[in-house]
Amino acid sequence: MYTSEKAPAKINLTLDALRKRPDGYHDLEMVMTTVDLYDRIDLTSIDGTSIQLDSSSGLVPQDERNLAYLAARILREKTGVRKGVHIRIEKNIPVAAGLAGGSSDAAATLRGLNRLWKLGLSLEELAQIGAEIGSDVPFCVYSNTAIARGRGEVLEPIPAPPKCWVVLAKPSQGISTADVFGRLRVDQIEQHPSTSHMVDALKKQDLKAVIGSMGNVLEPVTMAMHKEVSRLKEKMHLFGASGVLMSGSGPTVFGIVPKESRAKRIVNSLKGFCEQVYAVRMLGVHRSSLLD
Template sequence: MERTDRRYDRMEGRVQMVSEKAPAKINLTLDARYKRPDGYHELEMVMTTVDLADRIDLEDRDGSSITLESSSGLVPQDERNLAYRAAALLREKTGVRRGVHIRIHKRIPVAAGLAGGSSDAAATLRGLNRLWKLGLSGRELADIGAEIGSDIPFCVHSGTAVAKGRGEILEPLPAPPPCWVVLAKPAHGVSTADVFGRLNVGAISERPDTEAMAEAVCSGDFDRITGLLGNVLEPVTMGMHPEVGKIKRKMLEFGAEGALMSGSGPTVFALVRKESKAKRLVNGLKGFCRQVFAVRMLGKPIDSLD
């Protein structure tokens, strides 16, 4: 996982800027078991990362202000941004009084079911831990992130994991077998809250087998992984946005070994072994979907956090 220290203060020997890579995640399974008293759903998921990533630059500043800019006008550039909130909470928890300027170079589509905002926040926590020499462990950073968003603990560690609870209870898994991942996002975004609000847990007729998927990942069984893909939110989002279903059908028609909507959508991903087939899918999908990416499965954790 790429990390760089960009600039140093020669007088004080202090790092002035660091960069972190913020990879996208996909859900190999997503199951909502029941509605919890706190209003969240009890989840069981297998999540992994792909090699589509934002880059976060963190520049140390004198004073106490947190400022943020993004290459995308589709994300908030103030305290509504998860990366901004992560920096503010980290300062509150650690008593740091320094300021920071956050630059987000976006490549992950926005409101896409790929945890782009959560991954940006997680990268901000990791980067500020280095920039400010806080010495916090990955577990401590994940606990802080859990106060902001359910996907942030997974994104702090990255890699592959079974996630339960709201997504904060993690069981690490080895990386899935190498393959190509084709991602296609319709022009619209989707509100996660809207999708979960429409989910009727009692009416779910078919649930993914999270335990079997974890076993398939551990054994590196690509065919079994593609056969076990499942997401209980998929019918909900497809009912709201029929083009999500069209994308999935086209992926399978074009030869994908497996296809599934990620998270609450609307991005759909296809898994294929061969690069030639990934290119064929990209060419076929670009006819009716502008944001299409062919990337490699990543699935490895952030280096030496703990």
């Protein structure tokens, strides 16, 4: 038996840190959505009870350190399933990029195995399991547009962004999320993005207001560590993106662009400065994940 799942990349339209918690994590409030850049997860039943994993990318672990592998193991523990599976990850989302590629792979594995093993679990139940794997996994289980609170696992669905194009550009150097949060000082944040303004803009399908409401409190921290991020943001503005922001803890910078023709021009202009550049559609809703 065999099934496939799409694992879309996420971007943060807003990211705010409210306070540092006693457990060392931060209470966050974010508006997250998805874009039309996918990894593909192929799941094949195998004899025995082993979990096997391989990937098209040598940049991701291909053993129990991979979040997709962890998702399969935890799902088996929760449900008592003793079936074997081979997981193949066709990697298109840049690694260590602030786009939740690993989390989305794990979420897609949960959805796919739920179908392959005929478990009958709801998305809510899969999201609860996903919270044990990583903070972004519950959001990626739904792959819609949502306000994410807590560490990112408390979700409130909201309307998807209006149709537009997104240019993604990832600098060569990866970023450690732990390092970025370790340097964040909540009491020194100069400007907090407004979640309510962003939600209002999404409800009105007002792209200009969406762009005006974007903000990420981690951006100054990451930019202080990696000057390439700020240079890339400046270039994207210069080449004509309507709104530009770093996603997550970085280093990927994204630009909102109303029209495909302009998005492609920006991509061509950025290729001299950055190898990993993509023009993709804004997604924002979970589409049929079964691949032909």
